[in-house]
Amino acid sequence: MNSLTRWQRPELSTWPGFGRLTDLRDDIDRLFESPLAEWARTSNLLSGWNPALDLYEDKDNLYVKVELPGMKREDINVSLHEGSLSISGERKSEQTHEDAEVYRAERFFGRFQRTVTLPTPVAADKVKAQYKDGILAITLPKTEEAKPKHIDVNVS
Amino acid sequence: MKGTVQTEPRRALEARPRLEYVSPDVNIFETKDGYVLEAEMPGVNKDGLEITLEGNEITIVGHRKSEAVPGTPLFRERTLVDYRRVFELDPAIDTARIAAKMDQGMLSLTLPKSERVKPRKIAVD
Numbered sequence: 001m002n003s004l005t006r007w008q009r010p011e012l013s014t015w016p017g018f019g020r021l022t023d024l025r026d027d028i029d030r031l032f033e034s035p036l037a038e039w040a041r042t043s044n045l046l047s048g049w050n051p052a053l054d055l056y057e058d059k060d061n062l063y064v065k066v067e068l069p070g071m072k073r074e075d076i077n078v079s080l081h082e083g084s085l086s087i088s089g090e091r092k093s094e095q096t097h098e099d100a101e102v103y104r105a106e107r108f109f110g111r112f113q114r115t116v117t118l119p120t121p122v123a124a125d126k127v128k129a130q131y132k133d134g135i136l137a138i139t140l141p142k143t144e145e146a147k148p149k150h151i152d153v154n155v156s
Numbered sequence: 157m158k159g160t161v162q163t164e165p166r167r168a169l170e171a172r173p174r175l176e177y178v179s180p181d182v183n184i185f186e187t188k189d190g191y192v193l194e195a196e197m198p199g200v201n202k203d204g205l206e207i208t209l210e211g212n213e214i215t216i217v218g219h220r221k222s223e224a225v226p227g228t229p230l231f232r233e234r235t236l237v238d239y240r241r242v243f244e245l246d247p248a249i250d251t252a253r254i255a256a257k258m259d260q261g262m263l264s265l266t267l268p269k270s271e272r273v274k275p276r277k278i279a280v281d
Contacts, residue, residue, distance in 0.1 A: 024206075058227030066224075067198040067234055070262030106181040106264040107196055119230065133221065134198035134261015 049091075049108035055116060059148055062118055062140040062148060069134035070107075080124045087136065088113040120146040177199065179251035180218065180263075188275070190268035197239045205258055207265075213222070214243045214254075216263065223268035 056063040064088055068076065076089040095111045122140040129138045180195045195273040198206075200218035208215045211270040218239035245251070 001195075024160050053231070054229060054234050055231040056225065056229050062229070063226040065234065067261075069196040069198040070194070100185040100187045101170070103184040103186060103191075105265040107183045107194060116231075133201045134196070137237055 005134065007120050017151060021140050036155075049110060049112040051087075051112055051114060053087075053114050054115065055078070057119065062120065062122060062142065064116060064136075064138040064140070066114065066136040066138075067134065068131070068136050069122060071131070071134075076131060078129050078136075080127060080140075084115055085138070085140070086113065086115045087138075122146070176237055177217075178215070178237045179233055180239040182241065183193050188269075190266060192244070193263075193265040193267065195239075195245070195263040195265070196239065196261065197263060199236070199237065200258070200261060200263075202258045205256070205263065207256055209251055209254070213242055214245055215239060215242045216240070216265075219262070 008148075040050075042121050048154075051101075054063075054065045055109045064085060068089070071089065075091065076087070079088075081088045090110070090111045091109050118140065121143045123143050126141045127138065129136060163215075181199045182196070183194045185192045195216060195218075197220075199217035199220040201221060204219035204220065204221055206217040208217075217241070220236060220238055223236065245267070246269075248269045250268045253268045255266045257266075
């Protein structure tokens with residue numbers, strides 16, 4: 001059966017020479033790689049969609065970046081509440097082919113939520129969020145009190 | 157953690173650096189007209205996409221746009237590595253009509269089947 005999956009490699013019955021050794025290595029890599037990938041995915045399946053998130057800090061701002069490919073801007077919610085940033089939303093499946101046969105379904109659809117406790121207070125009215133190339137980038141300016149202040153040391 | 161780290165094997169007689177990629181998650185559907193492949197590659201836009209067809213194998217590589225790291229990282233889950241995945245194609249696919257679309261880090265590849273492969277009704281006189 002011919003199908004569009006990674007598994008359809010020809011049998012190694014033809015072994016013309018040295019070049020094929022690298023293909024064997026390829027196959028073995030895939031053999032070891034795939035079961036772990038499947039397992040990682042089933043564990044994800046139990047906990048739901050957990051998009052990857054990064055948190056950065058410089059002296060003026062906090063930055064949050066979340067990987068949310070294939071979403072529509074209006075389906076993403078960002079909210080700030082008592083020092084916690086919450087990113088949630090729902091990814092809806094666009095394909096509605098009734099006659100479609102699914103060969104591989106690794107992508108997640110449905111609701112997700114990530115909450116980050118922010119290490120410093122931020123000015124909620126100045127928070128900016130941008131969604132580009134499937135990455136949600138949020139810039140949270142720190143409140144004036146939260147910015148590091150230089151304190152002069154007087155020597156007498 | 158999404159995806160798996162895939163390393164390219166060292167070819168026997170070439171000195172080649174080991175490159176690391178992440179395998180993007182895909183959804184593949186088949187309809188009577190062809191296949192649809194959706195691959196998630198956040199951080200990749202149209203310019204970073206490299207799709208090559210060799211024989212009956214299609215290689216999808218997504219180069220992430222390089223990001224300036226803002227400040228010091230406090231918490232990191234994202235792997236800022238490029239994406240790569242190879243698929244073997246059903247010979248029924250008409251490779252000349254493969255179309256690709258990129259939107260918000262998601263690649264949508266449409267692979268239509270050749271006309272002669274589709275089931276046709278044959279009229280009986």
